Amino acid sequence: MKTLAGRRTRLLAATTATAALALVVAGCSSGDSGSGKTTVKGVHLAKAGQLTTCTHLPYPPFQSEVDGKVQGFDVSLIDLVAQDLGVRQQILDTPFENFKTGAFLNSGECDLAAAGMTITPERKKNVDFSDPYFEATQAVLVDKSSGIDSLADVKAKGKKLGAQAQTTGEDYVKGKGYDPISFESSDAVLNGLRTGQVQAVVIDFPVVQGWLKDKANAEKFKVVDNLKTGEQYGFTVKKGNKALLDAVNKALKDAKADGTYKKIYEKWIGPYDASVASPAAS
Numbered sequence: 493m494k495t496l497a498g499r500r501t502r503l504l505a506a507t508t509a510t511a512a513l514a515l516v517v518a519g520c521s522s523g524d525s526g527s528g529k530t531t532v533k534g535v536h537l538a539k540a541g542q543l544t545t546c547t548h549l550p551y552p553p554f555q556s557e558v559d560g561k562v563q564g565f566d567v568s569l570i571d572l573v574a575q576d577l578g579v580r581q582q583i584l585d586t587p588f589e590n591f592k593t594g595a596f597l598n599s600g601e602c603d604l605a606a607a608g609m610t611i612t613p614e615r616k617k618n619v620d621f622s623d624p625y626f627e628a629t630q631a632v633l634v635d636k637s638s639g640i641d642s643l644a645d646v647k648a649k650g651k652k653l654g655a656q657a658q659t660t661g662e663d664y665v666k667g668k669g670y671d672p673i674s675f676e677s678s679d680a681v682l683n684g685l686r687t688g689q690v691q692a693v694v695i696d697f698p699v700v701q702g703w704l705k706d707k708a709n710a711e712k713f714k715v716v717d718n719l720k721t722g723e724q725y726g727f728t729v730k731k732g733n734k735a736l737l738d739a740v741n742k743a744l745k746d747a748k749a750d751g752t753y754k755k756i757y758e759k760w761i762g763p764y765d766a767s768v769a770s771p772a773a774s
Contacts (some may be wrong), residue, residue, distance in 0.1 A: 543603050545603070552699065552703075554607070588658050604736060609728065622729075622741055626769065627723065627769075628697060632694055632719065642716055651690075654673045654684045655695065692716075
C-alpha cells in the first residue's frame with residue numbers, strides 16, 4: 493500500500509458553470525479573517541469562494557482530465573452542489589487509500605470527496621456518506637484470445653487477474669480466493685490488461701462501458717461476467733458535517749426530480765437506467 497506521502501497531490505480546476513459566482517460569495521457569507529475559510533449558507537468551507545473536492549484520477553467516466561480539465565459524472569453532480577452554494581468547485585487529486593480514512597477531510601484540505609466510492613460499513617466508521625447516487629456492478633474484462641469465459645476460468649486455467657488496489661472489486665475477488673495483481677488506478681488496471689501483464693481484470697462496469705466505446709479496445713477485449721455485488725456509490729464529508737451533507741443530498745434529490753441527473757447520466761454513462769441511477773438507500 494502506498495502511503496499518503498508517497499504521491500504528490502495536485503490541485504485541479506473543475507469545469508463548473510458557477511465559477512463566476514465565486515466573486516460574489518463575500519456578499520452572502522461570513523469569513524474567518526486571515527484564514528481564508530468561510531461559511532456559505534451555513535456550510536463551512538475549507539477555502540473561501542470554493543468547494544474543495546478530493547478525488548483520485550483518473551477514473552472515467554466519473555472523473556478524469558478531458559481537454560486539460562477535470563470532467564465526468566461525479567464532477568458534474570458536485571458542480572450542482574457548488575452552484576447551490578454560489579461557489580466554484582476545485583478538485584484535489586489524492587491517493588485512493590485516503591478515502592477509507594477520511595484523512596484529507598479531517599485535516600481540512602477538502603470539504604468533500606467524490607471518487608466513485610462504494611458505501612461500506614468500514615468506511616462509514618471514518619466518514620459520513622451522502623444518499624446513494626449510483627449502483628455499480630463489477631465486470632470481468634478479458635483479452636478475447638485468453639480463452640477465459642468467466643471469473644472461474646481465471647483460476648481454472650491459471651491466468652493472471654488484475655484489480656485496482658484498495659477497491660471493493662479487489663476485496664471481492666480476494667474474498668473468493670483469488671490473488672489479484674494490484675494496480676494503483678483504473679487506467680493502470682486497463683493498461684495492464686492491454687499490455688498482457690494480466691489476462692483478465694475485475695473493475696467497475698461503468699469504467700468498462702466507457703473503455704469499450706473505443707473500437708480498438710472492443711475488437712480485442714470483452715466482458716465475460718457481470719458481478720452484481722450490491723455496491724452503491726456515495727459522496728463523503730467529514731464525520732458530523734451535517735450542513736454540507738444536507739446540501740449534497742438536496743442537490744442530488746433536486747437533480748433527480750427535475751431531470752438534470754438524467755441528462756448528466758446520459759452524457760457520461762450511457763442510456764439511462766433508473767434502477768442503477770436511483771438505488772434505494774441501504
